[in-house]
Amino acid sequence: MKFTRLALYFVALIVFVQACKTTDSGVISYDPPGRTTETQELDYHHKRTIGIAETGVWATNEFVGGRMNDFYRVDGDHYRIKIHPENAPINWSSWYSIKLWSETDQTITLELAYEDGYHRYIPKLSHDSVNWTALDTTQFVHDREAGTATFSLDLNSDPVWVSAQELFLSEHIYAWVDEISALEFVETSVIGQSHLGKDISKVVVNKTGNPDAPMIIVTGRQHPPEIPGSMALEVFMNTFLSDEPEAMAFRSRYQVVAYPLLNPDGVDGGHWRHNHGGVDLNRDWRDFNQPETRAVAEDLLEYKERDVFVLYGLDFHSTIYDVFYTMNSDIETNIPGLSDRWLEGISAILPNYEIREEPFGVATPVAKNWKYHTFNNNGVTYEVGDNTPRELVADVARAAAISLMREVLQLEVSSR
Numbered sequence: 355m356k357f358t359r360l361a362l363y364f365v366a367l368i369v370f371v372q373a374c375k376t377t378d379s380g381v382i383s384y385d386p387p388g389r390t391t392e393t394q395e396l397d398y399h400h401k402r403t404i405g406i407a408e409t410g411v412w413a414t415n416e417f418v419g420g421r422m423n424d425f426y427r428v429d430g431d432h433y434r435i436k437i438h439p440e441n442a443p444i445n446w447s448s449w450y451s452i453k454l455w456s457e458t459d460q461t462i463t464l465e466l467a468y469e470d471g472y473h474r475y476i477p478k479l480s481h482d483s484v485n486w487t488a489l490d491t492t493q494f495v496h497d498r499e500a501g502t503a504t505f506s507l508d509l510n511s512d513p514v515w516v517s518a519q520e521l522f523l524s525e526h527i528y529a530w531v532d533e534i535s536a537l538e539f540v541e542t543s544v545i546g547q548s549h550l551g552k553d554i555s556k557v558v559v560n561k562t563g564n565p566d567a568p569m570i571i572v573t574g575r576q577h578p579p580e581i582p583g584s585m586a587l588e589v590f591m592n593t594f595l596s597d598e599p600e601a602m603a604f605r606s607r608y609q610v611v612a613y614p615l616l617n618p619d620g621v622d623g624g625h626w627r628h629n630h631g632g633v634d635l636n637r638d639w640r641d642f643n644q645p646e647t648r649a650v651a652e653d654l655l656e657y658k659e660r661d662v663f664v665l666y667g668l669d670f671h672s673t674i675y676d677v678f679y680t681m682n683s684d685i686e687t688n689i690p691g692l693s694d695r696w697l698e699g700i701s702a703i704l705p706n707y708e709i710r711e712e713p714f715g716v717a718t719p720v721a722k723n724w725k726y727h728t729f730n731n732n733g734v735t736y737e738v739g740d741n742t743p744r745e746l747v748a749d750v751a752r753a754a755a756i757s758l759m760r761e762v763l764q765l766e767v768s769s770r
């Protein structure tokens with residue numbers, strides 16, 4: 355019996371690892387057969403604050419990015435938070451974010467229990483929703499059979515956020531876009547709206563004076579809980595805005611065209627994976643049933659019409675570890691071997707950082723592959739590990755930007 359359970363656990367783990375390896379760029383797709391990207395109805399997520407009268411313990415999801423579907427006392431000091439996805443079936447990216455407090459000082463045992471998914475993200479605590487501390491693995495019990503996580507939590511009248519990752523919401527990304535728009539070589543615009551009418555922002559970094567200068571395309575945050583990917587995108591972009599010699603040389607010859615937030619509704623709605631149309635946006639790059647993907651593709655097709663040369667494409671995500679999903683080496687592109695040289699350049703800057711690369715074909719309807727089919731460029735799905743230390747996330751993103759600039763500055767690519 356013990357052995358069977360262990361075997362089942364390993365099978366589940368392998369299936370999970372395969373799903374993670376393949377969901378963003380995959381050949382073997384996690385997606386259920388027959389799935390489309392046509393708009394689906396979302397399961398209703400009550401925004402509410404729940405108090406336990408006998409013990410004075412409270413929990414709420416009434417904040418942007420919150421997710422809690424139910425909260426109750428199981429017995430004694432044991433409380434359970436129920437967490438459901440926005441709709442199912444869905445990839446196992448079980449986002450939760452709750453705020454708790456107590457009328458008196460007490461320690462509770464909090465269990466995170468899921469519908470249509472299992473525990474994935476290490477709980478992070480905060481008293482101001484700005485500074486976060488992750489529990490270490492000795493501080494919680496991850497029951498892999500039940501798919502739950504349980505830990506002790508000290509409560510008092512000062513509320514504590516318990517969240518799957520740091521809250522990194524649309525307001526943060528919009529504020530960053532706003533801030534960099536003050537730079538003379540940055541132009542920002544709104545190219546479309548989400549289902550709920552939120553802006554799909556565009557950032558262009560270009561000092562050439564030529565709107566058709568060869569360009570790098572950056573996309574991000576299609577998947578709401580993938581916060582380390584969003585952090586990496588911001589550092590990557592900021593490096594192009596910096597006074598580094600490579601950045602100044604790059605800006606005078608080339609441009610970066612970036613769409614940093616494709617799924618603002620999912621981010622602010624505390625979704626696990628989908629947009630407000632109940633769809634995985636990174637499966638919609640063929641049918642374009644969703645307004646967010648459509649807006650970005652239509653904007654990029656204007657560059658295609660003007661025959662603008664695309665140097666490279668990057669799409670930022672997160673999964674269980676850092677990995678670069680590149681393209682199989684037999685795929686012919688406009689700059690042969692660029693991904694290899696780019697990754698070698700990252701290694702040269704960060705010799706102690708181990709690069710993990712997994713190449714794929716270009717058949718699936720993900721952003722990277724659509725860019726390739728449209729512009730014939732090399733590209734990557736840039737995956738940052740859920741638990742990668744945030745300073746390392748920034749170091750790698752900076753090195754990735756510098757290495758890419760160095761490589762393309764050596765080329766003789768001219769403007770049309």
Ligand SMILES: [Zn+2]
Binds near residue numbers: 378577580671672
């Ligand atoms: Zn993703």
